[in-house]
Amino acid sequence: MNMDPRRIIIKEVGPRDGLQNEPDFVATEDKIAWINQLSRSGLSYIEITSFVHPKWIPALADAVEVAAGIERVPGVTYAALVPNAKGLERALSVHVDEVSIFLSASETHNQKNINKSIADTYPILQETARAALAAGKSVRGYVSTVFGCPYEGAVSVDEVIRVTERLLDMGVSEVSLGDTIGVAHPRQVRDVLEILLKRFPAERLALHFHDTRGMGMANVLVALEMGISTFDSALGGLGGCPYAPGASGNLATDDLLYLLDGMGMDTGVEPDKLVTAARFLQEKMGRRFPSHRMQICE
Amino acid sequence: MNMDPRRIIIKEVGPRDGLQNEPDFVATEDKIAWINQLSRSGLSYIEITSFVHPKWIPALADAVEVAAGIERVPGVTYAALVPNAKGLERALSVHVDEVSIFLSASETHNQKNINKSIADTYPILQETARAALAAGKSVRGYVSTVFGCPYEGAVSVDEVIRVTERLLDMGVSEVSLGDTIGVAHPRQVRDVLEILLKRFPAERLALHFHDTRGMGMANVLVALEMGISTFDSALGGLGGCPYAPGASGNLATDDLLYLLDGMGMDTGVEPDKLVTAARFLQEKMGRRFPSHRMQICE
Numbered sequence: 001m002n003m004d005p006r007r008i009i010i011k012e013v014g015p016r017d018g019l020q021n022e023p024d025f026v027a028t029e030d031k032i033a034w035i036n037q038l039s040r041s042g043l044s045y046i047e048i049t050s051f052v053h054p055k056w057i058p059a060l061a062d063a064v065e066v067a068a069g070i071e072r073v074p075g076v077t078y079a080a081l082v083p084n085a086k087g088l089e090r091a092l093s094v095h096v097d098e099v100s101i102f103l104s105a106s107e108t109h110n111q112k113n114i115n116k117s118i119a120d121t122y123p124i125l126q127e128t129a130r131a132a133l134a135a136g137k138s139v140r141g142y143v144s145t146v147f148g149c150p151y152e153g154a155v156s157v158d159e160v161i162r163v164t165e166r167l168l169d170m171g172v173s174e175v176s177l178g179d180t181i182g183v184a185h186p187r188q189v190r191d192v193l194e195i196l197l198k199r200f201p202a203e204r205l206a207l208h209f210h211d212t213r214g215m216g217m218a219n220v221l222v223a224l225e226m227g228i229s230t231f232d233s234a235l236g237g238l239g240g241c242p243y244a245p246g247a248s249g250n251l252a253t254d255d256l257l258y259l260l261d262g263m264g265m266d267t268g269v270e271p272d273k274l275v276t277a278a279r280f281l282q283e284k285m286g287r288r289f290p291s292h293r294m295q296i297c298e
Numbered sequence: 299m300n301m302d303p304r305r306i307i308i309k310e311v312g313p314r315d316g317l318q319n320e321p322d323f324v325a326t327e328d329k330i331a332w333i334n335q336l337s338r339s340g341l342s343y344i345e346i347t348s349f350v351h352p353k354w355i356p357a358l359a360d361a362v363e364v365a366a367g368i369e370r371v372p373g374v375t376y377a378a379l380v381p382n383a384k385g386l387e388r389a390l391s392v393h394v395d396e397v398s399i400f401l402s403a404s405e406t407h408n409q410k411n412i413n414k415s416i417a418d419t420y421p422i423l424q425e426t427a428r429a430a431l432a433a434g435k436s437v438r439g440y441v442s443t444v445f446g447c448p449y450e451g452a453v454s455v456d457e458v459i460r461v462t463e464r465l466l467d468m469g470v471s472e473v474s475l476g477d478t479i480g481v482a483h484p485r486q487v488r489d490v491l492e493i494l495l496k497r498f499p500a501e502r503l504a505l506h507f508h509d510t511r512g513m514g515m516a517n518v519l520v521a522l523e524m525g526i527s528t529f530d531s532a533l534g535g536l537g538g539c540p541y542a543p544g545a546s547g548n549l550a551t552d553d554l555l556y557l558l559d560g561m562g563m564d565t566g567v568e569p570d571k572l573v574t575a576a577r578f579l580q581e582k583m584g585r586r587f588p589s590h591r592m593q594i595c596e
Contacts, residue, residue, distance in 0.1 A: 003488070185557055185561060211590065214590035214591070215557060222519070252512065255512035258513065259513060263483060293512070
């Protein structure tokens with residue numbers, strides 16, 4: 001096991017992936033105040049919102065206001081999700097450091113999520129990436145359903161390789177491999193990474209786990225041992241199914257930090273400041289977040 | 299990483315460790331019906347109750363009735379916690395296959411939990427073990443606070459070695475190493491096991507994780523990789539702090555099974571039957587259990 005201490009990048013996706021399915025709209029000023037707290041917690045990367053059309057993600061309809069309203073702390077990369085050139089235009093109008101483009105490794109999920117086949121999605125992403133790079137922005141690529149699809153079940157690693165290659169060809173600096181429905185288990189993570197790491201350098205890959213079945217942390221451990229150093233997570237474990245109060249969504253940043261700190265990894269993040277930021281938003285949203293950290297009796 | 303598929307024993311401690319701190323008494327007939335369901339789920343070991351004096355654990359005041367009332371399914375070991383010779387006598391009066399004795403690796407926790415120093419606890423355990431063995435029962439030993447103490451903080455591995463050795467000298471067949479307050483992280487588990495496995499064979503050690511900080515599954519993974527094949531867990535993640543509804547207690551058997559099944563380990567347990575058993579008790583207790591499995595929207 002390679003558990004050698006090293007620098008690990010936590011990419012905080014709470015303001016985007018954590019909030020995007022929330023049935024109750026979080027006030028723009030609260031989002032801004034929350035992101036400002038995250039900015040001062042030592043996190044070096046925050047995905048602040050999504051420029052997908054508000055018709056599809058009403059919870060983040062205030063993307064422009066949020067991006068325009070937050071403080072920019074030096075050393076923090078502020079990223080946003082963009083679906084296409086139009087979304088990119090909105091994102092550029094309010095300045096973001098990096099944009100994320102996305103597609104799925106499984107045809108049916110891509111169809112349901114983007115309303116297009118994977119093949120038809122490529123040109124849109126290509127155009128978006130080209131325009132973003134031309135504007136001097138870095139681009140990140142998300143691949144959804146890497147470890148399983150809610151419609152198709154198993155997803156072939158060949159498909160994951162294909163879309164990852166296409167994204168890298170478009171000039172993305174990093175591909176984030178998403179376990180969208182939280183079905184991955186450690187052996188699968190090892191098996192998939194073993195194949196991918198023969199094709200792609202570890203520095204090009206990030207892992208994006210959801211904790212739906214409680215495997216998130218064990219999966220991080222395997223990925224860490226295999227040389228991955230970038231992980232997406234959402235403070236408090238926000239995200240997932242908003243209709244089941246205790247349901248876990250994204251891997252929780254606060255819990256992930258406990259793991260990484262315990263293993264002697266260097267993240268730069270201050271746990272107390274994360275908890276303060278989580279408490280702030282808990283109060284605004286009127287509920288306790290599902291992360292283990294936020295459940296501890298105190 | 300040694301993830302080779304092999305036989306893994308899950309020791310279900312829900313009826314004892316899961317229920318012992320519940321503020322609302324679970325009716326004896328419901329406990330019996332639940333244990334009967336567990337008995338038919340493929341589990342090979344169930345800790346059914348505790349014969350600690352009801353003054354200390356009122357939630358399990360019906361230990362005798364439970365032990366007398368359950369069906370005994372061939373192939374399942376029915377165990378119970380006993381604090382001393384008197385508790386053992388009660389346990390023997392209603393037949394259990396195995397008894398568990400317990401102490402802490404940290405002086406202060408032992409003092410608060412057992413009201414005696416570690417040194418003064420040994421003779422009591424010795425007497426209990428001797429009487430149990432004489433009655434033809436096997437004996438298991440629990441060591442609490444192996445990875446940290448709520449009063450003393452860090453716990454020395456030397457202390458863990460000392461109490462483990464004493465328990466084995468008394469004739470216990472297995473020592474269960476407890477992360478009582480759920481503070482262990484994977485590096486610590488590796489470091490502690492590396493030392494312990496130089497002194498004791500893996501077959502003599504079980505791991506008993508609590509998921510308080512969300513590290514349970516990652517800790518299991520490390521222990522598995524290091525050759526441990528016996529894990530304690532509680533269905534639904536029962537246990538822990540009953541005053542925080544979503545708080546995680548014991549590692550959840552249902553979630554653990556997802557990990558082990560995914561890794562190709564052979565447990566003999568049928569996941570659907572576990573979920574049915576969990577649903578039964580959820581209904582009786584009027585709340586959703588904190589395991590990930592029981593949170594999934596359906």
